[in-house]
Amino acid sequence: DAKTTQPPSMDCAEGRAANLPCNHSTISGNEYVYWYRQIHSQGPQYIIHGLKNNETNEMASLIITEDRKSSTLILPHATLRDTAVYYCIVRVAYSGGGADGLTFGKGTHLIIQP
Amino acid sequence: EADIYQTPRYLVIGTGKKITLECSQTMGHDKMYWYQQDPGMELHLIHYSYGVNSTEKGDLSSESTVSRIRTEHFPLTLESARPSHTSQYLCASSEIGGASQTQYFGPGTRLLVL
Numbered sequence: 347d348a349k350t351t352q353p354p355s356m357d358c359a360e361g362r363a364a365n366l367p368c369n370h371s372t373i374s375g376n377e378y379v380y381w382y383r384q385i386h387s388q389g390p391q392y393i394i395h396g397l398k399n400n401e402t403n404e405m406a407s408l409i410i411t412e413d414r415k416s417s418t419l420i421l422p423h424a425t426l427r428d429t430a431v432y433y434c435i436v437r438v439a440y441s442g443g444g445a446d447g448l449t450f451g452k453g454t455h456l457i458i459q460p
Numbered sequence: 461e462a463d464i465y466q467t468p469r470y471l472v473i474g475t476g477k478k479i480t481l482e483c484s485q486t487m488g489h490d491k492m493y494w495y496q497q498d499p500g501m502e503l504h505l506i507h508y509s510y511g512v513n514s515t516e517k518g519d520l521s522s523e524s525t526v527s528r529i530r531t532e533h534f535p536l537t538l539e540s541a542r543p544s545h546t547s548q549y550l551c552a553s554s555e556i557g558g559a560s561q562t563q564y565f566g567p568g569t570r571l572l573v574l
Contacts, residue, residue: 447493
């Protein structure tokens with residue numbers, strides 16, 4: 347799986363959009379970009395994923411650059427409950443075989459300020 | 461929200477006791493996983509299963525065992541708990557096949573062995 351680079355921490359004011367960047371310059375054509383977050387002491391929470399096109403769901407939007415070398419996760423109206431560590435990972439689409447465990451790296455600690 | 465549940469959420473137990481951590485999911489997913497995570501540290505895959513009667517060891521060696529008698533249920537057992545087993549245990553599940561296979565996590569069980 348390709349390596350990703352994220353800033354270690356970011357602040358955002360409550361109610362504003364939080365934009366979290368991720369660089370994945372060695373991404374392969376069959377690799378997806380996934381975002382998860384982990385709130386202190388809880389299990390990781392899936393947020394969104396995409397291959398080439400921008401994606402949006404009820405939690406967030408994912409913007410992937412045309413060359414696919416970077417992406418941005420957007421939380422449109424951040425709340426205090428969005429304070430968490432956000433992980434960007436790049437993975438091939440497995441067919442179900444093997445130990446396809448997730449590896450998160452350091453992630454970005456997003457702190458929402460009141 | 462993912463429909464994957466873990467009990468207990470917290471467990472404090474003495475050395476030598478047998479414990480079973482429960483995990484169940486209602487999404488009909490064939491593949492299930494157990495991860496171990498220490499505070500602020502990386503996830504480590506310890507067990508996974510492709511479906512009923514399938515169990516495999518993950519990347520990190522663990523003294524725990526798992527079983528998969530029903531699709532929705534994937535319990536983890538420690539026959540004799542030791543202080544070195546103190547950690548957070550996370551269960552996850554995913555579909556098999558398809559273009560991408562998102563893993564959905566439960567809330568975790570925090571285990572403290574005295």
